Amino acid sequence: MKSVIEIRNLTMKFGELMANEDVSFDIENNGIVSLIGPNGAGKTTLFNCVTGFYKPFSGKVTYWDEAGVEQDITGRPTHEICRKGITRNFQIVKTLSEMTVEQNIMTGAFLHTNKTSEARDLAEGVLRRTGLLARKDILGRNLTIAERKRVEIARALATEPRVLMLDECMAGLNQTEIKDVMNLILDLKAQGLTLLVVEHIMEAIMPISDKIVVLDSGKKIAEGPPQEIANNDEVIKAYLGEKYHAKSKKS
Amino acid sequence: MKSKSKVGIILLLILALLLVACSGGKTTEKTEVEKPAATDATPAEKTDGAEKTDPAEETEKEPAGEVENVKLGAVLPLTGATATTGANLKVAMEVAVDLINNSHDLDWDIAKNEGIAALNGAKIELLFGDCQSDATIASTEAANLLEKDIVGIAGAYASGFSAAVAAQALEYNIPMICGSSSSASLTDGKTYDFASVFNRIAANDEMETKEFYLFLQHLNEKYNAGIKKVAIAYINNAYGIHADEMFAQYAPEYGFEVVAQVAYEPTITAADTEAAQIINANPDVVFQASYIGDLTMFAQAYKAYDYAPKMIMCYCGGFQDASFAEVAKGLGVNYYSGGQASAEVLSDKMPVFKYVNEMYKTKTGLDIDGPALEEFASIILFVQAMEIAGSSEPADIINALRNNSFDAPYLTVGKIEFNENGQNIEMASFITQLIDGVYQVVFPLDEYVTSEPIVNQ
Amino acid sequence: MVKIKNIFKENLFALILLALFIIVPLAVGKNADIHNIIIYILIYAMVGEGWNLITGFAGQTSFGHAAYFGIGAYAVAVLGNKYDVVPWAGMLAGILIATTLAFLINFQLFRLKGHYFAIATLAVAEILRTLFSVWTYVGSGDGIKILFRPDNKVLWLAIDVRNRLPFLYITLALFVLVFILCKSLENSKMGFYWKAIRESHEVAESIGINPQHYKVYAMMLSAAIAAVGGGLYVQFFKYVDSVVFSLDVSMIFVLVTVLGGIGNVYGPIIGSIIYYTLDLSMRRLFGGTTSGINLIIFGILLVIVVVYQPRGIMGIFDDLVNRRRLAKEKALQRLDTGTPGEGSGGKA
Known part of the structure; x- marks a missing residue:
């Protein structure tokens, strides 16, 4: 390999x-x-x-x-x-607390697009893949630890890393x-x-x-x-x- | 939800706007903070459109329905950095209104008459605006007053504020008389464009500078003072910066050497650093372009350093404020001099001045100082112009102000006359020196001199 | 059709405000006080919107925005007086100069973090103030009085003092443009990136954002807007001197935005309205005496707001909204834990 x-x-x-x-x-x-x-x-x-x-x-x-x-x-x-x-997450979870789950992920998605609508679509895909679709409108600071970690991973995924x-x-x-x-x-x-x-x-x-x-x-x-x-x-x-x-x- | 709370905000805003709109025409029961224990009749004077009649004294309101009051406006720094001076200027103007509107036992027609003779005894209503020691607010307050159909506007002490007010006066084509601002640029005919409406009574800092240097030359000739090196400490605003320019420009012409020019911010709370800079430069004479607050700080700093130059020449500002006389006396120093349009020691020689000073002193407990006397004069001048023109139309007043010479029995020069740029060509001020806390007239040498200057050697 | 209806619904609040701003000046007739106050409100709210971009969105506190505001003012005054340049072109020149300055210095300044950056911005404004108070080309201590007396009023943005309305509406139109710009930025890639940078440079970097670049963009846009505000300001007051660069002026932008709600695009306009209406009504009710009561009361009010709700008026409402939202979410969660599948925790 x-x-x-x-x-x-x-x-x-x-x-x-x-x-x-x-x-x-x-x-x-x-x-x-x-x-x-x-x-x-x-x-x-x-x-x-x-x-x-x-x-x-x-x-x-x-x-x-x-x-x-x-x-x-x-x-x-x-x-x-x-x-x-190459994208990384953080040991001490750093969700963007003032943004919703969807917005967190969108911020990552913007790496490959300039348009908000495209970023939203990309984010939707990631939300599905990571099972966060139902939580997408919840503010970062209202999430549980587990959810935050998942959001961080999702956000990293949105950057479409290798x-x-x-x-x-x-x-x-x-x-x-x-x-x-x-x-x-x-x-x-x-x-x-x-x-x-x-x-x-x-x-x-x-x-x-x-x-x-x-x-x-x-x-x-x-x-x-x-x-x-x-x-x-x-x-x-x-x-x-x-x-x-x-x-x-x-x- | 969100819309509900937003509706709340909208209601709040509407409320606020209504508040403002209403207060414009409201008749409030407003009492003046410095209500004097007046022995003279108190004038029917207004603030912000609110009527206030004096209950006890023998007052007269406007004669029943016959003639309308003539409205004048004044913008002054009633709060903020120069508030104490502003308060005094306001009193001086009110003294003028009193003299005009009421009959006084004085050998001067304006004082003897009730109201404006040429206008059938119409009285003056003086409206004040507080510029909060800020040029932007000066502009808005001026506009506010100008909208109230005043026929003339006065103010605003500091040169920057006066410029802002003059700009508005120009827009409305209303005459402005600036009593005490000193920056020469206000009337140099090129920096600003409001010469058609603007008139200024005080000697500008260019005139003052020349007189200061003449005085120093006089000290050298007559008293062997040996003054050669000069330095200046000036406040970093329109007034101070321009004074500094004049200072530096004329020094060589009169044979003096500039050794330091120290600027300082209006916001300083102590002047030690700047004072030290001046002292280090080792001048023979120090010039100060400072208001009362900062001048006091410098005086204390110089005393703390045990510094005694041959003389300290002060531009029109803090030195003229009567409270500075106390400061100098308290520090036990006699080396402060400056231009003044008024000095109490002249009372015996000038009866009108004495009377005016008494009226002023009753209300403030202080002798009237130069700037206050100049602001007093601005109101008197408006009326004198109206008397000559026989009208209260702004255009006629503008005309009358420019084409006549006015009687000023309260000034040593006795008259006021404006040139084509609005500058009073009669040098209203003479040089006074604070000797034992009293302003003695020391220069120029004429019948008004009351003392020999004391040169610190 | 539906789209227009949606836009209307989403921006209802803004549209109501706009309607008020259009109607009130007409309704009060010749009241110069109200006209003046509204022009004041709009100019300072405009600069506040710009300031909000760099401080509210991107999280880099600037205490020296008077620098760009003053540049805008002087550009219009100097070019108009000396070279007969139309104020619109003067404003464009002001934008160019301010933006260039923002670009040049902030690459260096942004190396500083947090408080140090804030102090540095202050220094920039101070340097300009000192420079302009001695530079004879721009009038040094005397400042510049607008001397141009144009004939074509709309082109020159001239104010006819008998009728301030044209200037008021032009200012309103410009403010609306700025507002729309800021609102759309908030929802754009830049807006998202700025908010990420504000919360954590590290997070931002880890998802591919170069904080330097985006901070400088924010600063440049912010400076451009401030310059426009300055250009309007000088035409209104017809006079500018070096005091325009002082900290007092910078703090006005801070104040109105913080009062209304920093980081919120409605903040500056709400804050500005409240600040200036209160200021004027205080002055009319209590001013004119030498007691300065109006300043005292005003100061107390400001302190109360800043201490109890640092996120300003909009912060108060946002908190109310958030509390409701949280309650809703909690309710949803309680429902979810009964059913399997998508919901709490999330399954792959």
């Missing part, structure tokens, strides 16, 4: 603090890659480096767009990266809601998207990921399919713990 994003030797420092050290991995086309690791491992930092919120200290991020054109997106501004086809990057999109949700999001992610994959997912909730991502990348203290310590990772001693030592190790063997 061809890669959509190639991350090579990415290093990010804050003063003397090494947040990401020499991280390299690929994100394959139409795959779901999950990025996991203990708190402070550098997952969100890596995320921010790839999506243009930080300028990496060193390293290279390469992207292949729909037409297969290779582009160096290291350190480019976020909005430029978004226009190329790659969708989700930063802890399941945090704070209950069991049912998590299941819903898992199904949504699988749906999106079925629709052709490539996804990079940062998560803590193992039960949610293990079953749906094609590949898992593990970070610890800024370094990549493992990369591979879920089964391999679950059995990887390094990973277990750093992060998973005995309990889950046993669990995953069963599923």
Whole structure:
């Protein structure tokens, strides 16, 4: 499978603090890659480096767009990266609270059109795909957490990305809601998207990921399919713990 | 829902508009804040179209149905930065109205007559508008008064406001007499286009500047004052900026050297920085173009720095305000001088002035100052013009104002005459120096001088 | 047919206001006070609408809009006096200059965030004020008095003081244009983008918006509208001096918009109407004495509004509307939790 994003030797420092050290991995086309690791491992930092919120200290991020054109997106501004086809959400959900659900999504849809009516049509499509049609006129600040996270994903989808990057999109949700999001992610994959997912909730991502990348203290310590990772001693030592190790063997 | 609340807003708006429309013609029971304990008859005077008759005193209203009152308007800064001065100017104008409308025991026909003789004793009704120390509001207030069929308009103290009022007067072709604004540009014939209706009594800052320099030359010649370097601190508005221009323009001509020109905002609350700048430049004499508030701040700052130049020359503004005399006295300094059209020390030499001063002093507790006297004069002049023209038509008044010389027994120069640009060619002011809190006349040398100048060495 | 009916329904409030503005000047006959007040209201509401674009929609507080307002005023005055340029062309020149200035400086200014940006805008206006008070070409301390005396009244927008109506209606027409412009912007891509930027630069960037660009667009449009207002202002008062760039003037635009409702296209006009009617009626009722009671009362009123409902009059009504909406939504939700399928939480 061809890669959509190639991350090579990415290093990010804050003063003397090494947040990401020499991280390299690929994100394959139409795959779901999950990025996991203990708190402070550098997952969100890596995320921010790839999506243009930080300028990496060193390293290279390469992207292949729909037409297969290779582009160096290291350190480019976020909005430029978004226009190329990579959209992200936020760990602390940032719905546009003064707008309705529909308007939130329309704001994303405007990336590919200048006309309000077209944006509205595009938004309608996204509302259907994400099951938000019934809630479309509700103001952002009147939504529940689960709804907000869904709206954020929907808004990102409206930008018609090639790659969708989700930063802890399941945090704070209950069991049912998590299941819903898992199904949504699988749906999106079925629709052709490539996804990079940062998560803590193992039960949610293990079953749906094609590949898992593990970070610890800024370094990549493992990369591979879920089964391999679950059995990887390094990973277990750093992060998973005995309990889950046993669990995953069963599923 | 939404429409319901919007209907509410509409109702509110209609209410508000009605309020405004109604208050235009309302007769309100309005009492003047500074109701004086008058010994003289109080005039039948109006504010904003509301009638107020004095209950107790011997008043006369207009003679039953015979002659209509003649309406005049005045725009003054009654609130805002120059409010205290504005209040005094208003009183001065009211004194004029009183003199005109009632009979007074004074050897001057205007005072002796009741009302305007040439118009069968018609009385003056003076309407005031408050420009809130803002030129835009001055314009609106002027328009409002002009719509009320006034035949002449006076005001507005600060040069910027006067220009705004004059612009409106021009539109209506109503004569304007500006008593005390000093910017020469008002009558230079090229900056503005309202010369056809505009007349100004005070000496403009160009005239004042020349007189100041003559005075300084006089000090050098007669008293060996050794004045060479001059500096100016001026308020950053139309008045101050123009004064500064004149100051700098004429210095070399009279043989003086400009060492500093310091501007400051009307909104300052203390003048320490600016005072320090002046002091650092080490001038022999300092010029100030300041209103009462800022001048007081400078006086306090100079005193705090223990600064005593040979003289401080003040343009027409705060210096003339009687309360400044208190300030100077309190600080124990005698180096303030400035142009004045009036000085209490002249009372013995000028009976009309003395009488007017008394009327004014009864109402305000202060001696009448130059600007107030000039505003007083503006109202008197309107009436004098009407007497000569024998009519209260604005066009006739305009004509009369330009083609005659007017008796002014309350001024040392004794008369007022306007040139083709509206400037009074008779220099109304002389130089006074505040000595022990009293305005002494020190220059030019003639029968009105009351004291020798004191030069700080 | 249906479409026109819809437009009518949606904009009912605006149309009622428009009707009032057309009828009232005629109904009061020769009352110069009312005519003056309405012209005042319209000019300042117009600039408020412009100000609302950058501060209300895009969320970048500007305290220096007097800069563009003053440029518009001086452009008309200087070009008219010195080169016999028609006021309409003078206004166009004012728009060009103001917009160019907005473009040039704001690329730099927008690097500053929040309060710092606000202070910087203040500085721009102050610089212009100082410059214009000493620049002899524009009259320095004396300011400029409009000297042109045109014959063709409509072309020159001249005010005949016996009859202010033509000028009033022209100002009204221009205001309506500006209002329509702002309303349609609100619902356009730009409007959406501005609101996103206002809430969060990060969100905006993450969905492909370049905040810099859109902030500058907002500033340029805003400056253009302010310049038009300035051009009308100088023709009305026939006089302008450097005081037009002062903070006092900038704060009028802030005040009327905040009073009426910032971020709401009806805010400036509502605020302006209330502010000036109150101001005038206060002055007529209590003014003329030296007590300044009118200023005190007015100040208190302003403080009350700003403290209790920072989103202004329209904010009060929006809150009422929102409360009803929330209640409706809650009711709907209670209904939904009974049935499966689309509804709460949403299923893929």
